[in-house]
Amino acid sequence: MTKTILFIHQSAELYGSDKTLLYLTKEINFLEDFEVVVVLPNNGPLKKELEQYGVKVITSPVIKISRSMFTPKNLLLLPLTIFTAIKTLEKKLDGLKVDIVHSNTLAVLLGAFYAKKNRIRHIWHVHEIIKKPKVIYKAFPILLNLFSQMVVYNSCETMKFWNVHRPGLTKKSLVILNGLDRLTPPASSGEIERIKKTLFGFDEDNVVIGLIGRINHWKGQELLLEAFNLLKENFVNLKLVFIGSASEGKEYLVTQLQNKIEEYGLKDDCKIVPFQKDIWPIWDSLDIAVVPSTEPEPFGLVAVEAMLSKKPVVAAGHGGLLEIVEDGRTGYFFEPNNIQDLAVKLTNLIANKERTLSFGENGFKIASDDFSSKRYVEKFTELYTS
Numbered sequence: 001m002t003k004t005i006l007f008i009h010q011s012a013e014l015y016g017s018d019k020t021l022l023y024l025t026k027e028i029n030f031l032e033d034f035e036v037v038v039v040l041p042n043n044g045p046l047k048k049e050l051e052q053y054g055v056k057v058i059t060s061p062v063i064k065i066s067r068s069m070f071t072p073k074n075l076l077l078l079p080l081t082i083f084t085a086i087k088t089l090e091k092k093l094d095g096l097k098v099d100i101v102h103s104n105t106l107a108v109l110l111g112a113f114y115a116k117k118n119r120i121r122h123i124w125h126v127h128e129i130i131k132k133p134k135v136i137y138k139a140f141p142i143l144l145n146l147f148s149q150m151v152v153y154n155s156c157e158t159m160k161f162w163n164v165h166r167p168g169l170t171k172k173s174l175v176i177l178n179g180l181d182r183l184t185p186p187a188s189s190g191e192i193e194r195i196k197k198t199l200f201g202f203d204e205d206n207v208v209i210g211l212i213g214r215i216n217h218w219k220g221q222e223l224l225l226e227a228f229n230l231l232k233e234n235f236v237n238l239k240l241v242f243i244g245s246a247s248e249g250k251e252y253l254v255t256q257l258q259n260k261i262e263e264y265g266l267k268d269d270c271k272i273v274p275f276q277k278d279i280w281p282i283w284d285s286l287d288i289a290v291v292p293s294t295e296p297e298p299f300g301l302v303a304v305e306a307m308l309s310k311k312p313v314v315a316a317g318h319g320g321l322l323e324i325v326e327d328g329r330t331g332y333f334f335e336p337n338n339i340q341d342l343a344v345k346l347t348n349l350i351a352n353k354e355r356t357l358s359f360g361e362n363g364f365k366i367a368s369d370d371f372s373s374k375r376y377v378e379k380f381t382e383l384y385t386s
Contacts, residue, residue, distance in 0.1 A: 003099040003384060004035045008111040010064050010104075012044025014277065015214050016301045017127040020154070020178050020376075021104045022046060026053040027377040034384065037096070039089065039110070045277060058092045061085045063109040065136065082113050089114060100384060103148075106130070106140055112147035123383065124148040129161045129298045129319065141166040150383065152176050154299040155320035161296075174383070177323065178299050179376025182308040187284040195285040200271050202239045207350060210286035212243040212279065212302050215253050215272075219244075220292030220316065222260060227292075227342040229264045235350055238269070243282055245275040283309035287356065288349050291315040294337050300324055304371045307363030312356050314345050324371070330363035 005028065009021050021038070026049075029036040036055050040047055041062045050057050063085050068074060074081075089110065101122045103111030115122035124144055130136050141162055144151050151173045153159035163169045187195070196202045209228065213219050221242055228240045246253045254272060261270045276282050283289070289306035291297065296319025303313050303324045315321040317333030325331045332345040349356045 002033060002035055004037065004097060005100045005102055005384060006037050006039065006093075006098045006111070006114075007102045007104055008039045008062055008108050008114075009046075010041065010062060010107040012040045012042050012046040014045045014049070014275075016299070017105050018046045019180065019301060020127070022049055023180050023373050024377060024380060025050060025055050027373060028380065028384075029053065029055050031381065033381075037093070037098075058089070060089050060092055061110070063113070065107045065109065082109070085110050086114050086117060109143075112143065116147055121150075122148045123150045123152060125152045125154075126158055126162060127154050127298050129158055129296050131295070141169060145169055145172075148172065150174060152380075152383070154178050155323050157296065157318075157320045157322065158298040176376065176379045176383075177371060178301055178304070179371050179373045180301070180304060180308070181373040182280060182305075184280045186309075187281040191281055192285045195281055199273055199282075200239070200241050200285070201268075202241075202271075205237070206239045207235070207237055207287050208239045208241060208285065209288045209290055209346065210241045210243060210282075211290050211292065212282065212305070213291075214244050214275075215242065215246045215257060216250065217253065218293060218295040220290075220294050221257050223294060223337065223339060223342065224290055224292045225257070225260055225264070225266075225270065226339045227346065228270065229266065230339070230343045231346060231350070232266070232269060234347075238350065240266075240270040241286070242270075242272045243276055243279075244273075279305065280309065283311060286311055288346065289313045289331075290342075290346070291321060292334075292342060293319065293321075295319075296336075297321050304367050307360075307367035307371075310357075310360035310364045312349055312359035313363065314342065314349065326362070326366065330359050330366060 007025055011018060025036050025038055028034050038050055038055055038057045039060050042059055047057050098120055101111045101115040101120050104125045105127045153175050156175050159173055159175055193204045196204055211224055215221055231238055289311040291300055291303050293316050299320035303315060303321055306313050313325050313331035315325045315333055316336040318336050327333045334341040334345045
């Protein structure tokens with residue numbers, strides 16, 4: 001008997017948790033035992049990708065968590081907001097019988113309340129580590145316990161963070177590490193040369209360090225820039241590229257980063273390139289990947305992407321990255337927020353091309369074996385049918 005799974009997600013972009021939803025739903029949708037429906041708050045690149053794979057997508061309010069929700073006025077209006085969102089979703093589902101609700105990220109509340117009202121099994125898929133504001137940190141373990149039959153965490157570090165003060169959650173908790181496959185072949189040398197020259201503005205023989213991800217206050221763009229500024233004194237052929245954009249309303253972060261680049265006199269050595277949909281040729285055009293997050297990454301999907309492109313990864317030694325990168329084998333860990341240590345670890349790779357290539361090969365094998373989309377989908381298929 002076919003089961004209908006209703007996925008509810010916070011955005012229609014194509015960053016970390018958006019990509020994991022895409023990888024999961026497109027594969028689940030191909031299986032005869034399941035019918036997939038995805039709810040997104042708006043149109044965007046994720047919606048287009050899902051529909052390209054034949055996944056049914058509904059746009060509807062998802063009750064997204066934000067700081068503004070916790071004002072006295074919005075808290076008073078919350079019951080009405082929940083009621084209206086549920087009614088809107090039910091109308092758009094048009095009588096469709098849902099067997100499982102899968103809330104993809106803590107940021108959406110609609111799935112929890114919709115499932116509770118209709119007595120449907122609810123799986124809450126947690127992709128976040130949130131330390132502030134404290135009201136969220138304290139409230140979510142309670143909500144997870146009250147409104148879900150199963151809580152899936154994207155790493156052991158994420159589970160440890162949320163379960164530490166509520167041991168009862170452990171009984172309904174499960175870790176499923178994110179998975180993805182690279183289906184596109186490596187970029188040709190001609191394509192890499194074109195990207196380096198036209199997109200980055202660099203020469204073909206430059207050594208390029210790259211950070212791919214949304215530009216925000218904790219992804220570590222400024223930290224990496226500080227380390228890069230130290231390295232340029234010894235490596236004149238070294239270049240740095242940031243690939244990504246800021247979220248709506250936070251475009252000033254890009255301006256701040258650009259101003260910092262100009263302040264250091266690095267306009268010719270460091271570039272900011274907006275979000276790129278076709279990311280694999282970009283990875284192929286880099287030499288070293290850096291994930292310098294100043295706060296713990298719940299998982300760190302970009303590290304897996306880098307490894308699937310045979311790039312060594314220099315990563316902050318905390319959070320879910322500890323479960324992906326193997327220190328001294330696929331890359332290096334540096335002490336979080338330590339500019340000097342980051343510079344030292346990057347130097348170890350820049351000065352040794354053989355080590356860079358070896359780490360890249362090791363990373364590709366580990367990513368292919370341990371973080372495959374097949375393994376990821378199988379784990380969730382088992383969960384849905386249990």
